[in-house]
Amino acid sequence: DQQVKQNSPSLRVQEGRISILNCDYTNSMFDYFLWYKKYPAEGPTFLISISSIKDKNEDGRFTVFLNKSAKHLSLHIVPSQPGDSAVYFCAASGGSGNTGKLIFGQGTTLQVKP
Amino acid sequence: DTAVSQTPKYLVTQMGNDKSIKCEQNLGHDTMYWYKQDSKKFLKIMFSYNNKELIINETVPNRFSPKSPDKAHLNLHINSLELGDSAVYFCASTKGGRGGIGAKNIQYFGAGTRLSVL
Numbered sequence: 001d002q003q004v005k006q007n008s009p010s011l012r013v014q015e016g017r018i019s020i021l022n023c024d025y026t027n028s029m030f031d032y033f034l035w036y037k038k039y040p041a042e043g044p045t046f047l048i049s050i051s052s053i054k055d056k057n058e059d060g061r062f063t064v065f066l067n068k069s070a071k072h073l074s075l076h077i078v079p080s081q082p083g084d085s086a087v088y089f090c091a092a093s094g095g096s097g098n099t100g101k102l103i104f105g106q107g108t109t110l111q112v113k114p
Numbered sequence: 115d116t117a118v119s120q121t122p123k124y125l126v127t128q129m130g131n132d133k134s135i136k137c138e139q140n141l142g143h144d145t146m147y148w149y150k151q152d153s154k155k156f157l158k159i160m161f162s163y164n165n166k167e168l169i170i171n172e173t174v175p176n177r178f179s180p181k182s183p184d185k186a187h188l189n190l191h192i193n194s195l196e197l198g199d200s201a202v203y204f205c206a207s208t209k210g211g212r213g214g215i216g217a218k219n220i221q222y223f224g225a226g227t228r229l230s231v232l
Binding site: 032034036041042043044045046049087089093094099100101102103104106107 | 169170224
């Protein structure tokens with residue numbers, strides 16, 4: 001039972017354009033959402049997060065939007081750069097008996113073409 | 115100076131062997147985790163320790179035994195290795211953990227240990 005889903009396994013975007021990565025979740029008790037970026041042979045690196053009490057969080061070129069009613073969040077990268085090419089994981093935490101564990105989506109591979 | 119470090123980075127071994135993976139964090143965090151990334155690239159939680167106390171134990175075979183000598187270290191010992199244990203294992207740490215709220219749930223990951231069981 002996959003509680004966090006990233007339905008697009010890959011995304012290709014031209015340099016300078018906007019990249020939009022999507023994530024859906026099923027557990028309405030999740031109250032904190034995170035995006036991680038992963039390069040090959042490295043561990044996931046924290047990118048940006050959002051609390052369930054907000055609907056938007058921005059950090060430089062990265063913005064995360066949260067739509068609680070739709071149980072959907074998205075990561076916008078603008079403008080996209082070739083160095084952004086990586087696997088992006090969406091993760092969620094919270095719920096009853098919160099132990100702090102993160103539930104990850106399966107990842108979306110972003111390729112930014114020069 | 116690496117914040118979360120795992121050793122070894124690569125581990126190739128035969129079925130039936132026993133092996134250990136070590137993890138250390140110098141972030142002063144209270145909680146550490148082990149995740150497994152399988153061939154389908156899913157990252158799944160295995161264990162978590164908060165101040166040397168086990169707080170998460172997902173449905174992992176008891177051949178896997180985590181050990182936390184102190185809050186900066188969380189090692190993973192695997193007995194009688196099987197082919198299906200081949201995966202990348204990631205260690206992570208966080209300031210929060212049980213009951214952690216918001217930014218305290220941000221986890222910092224090591225570079226991973228690629229385990230291949232032949």
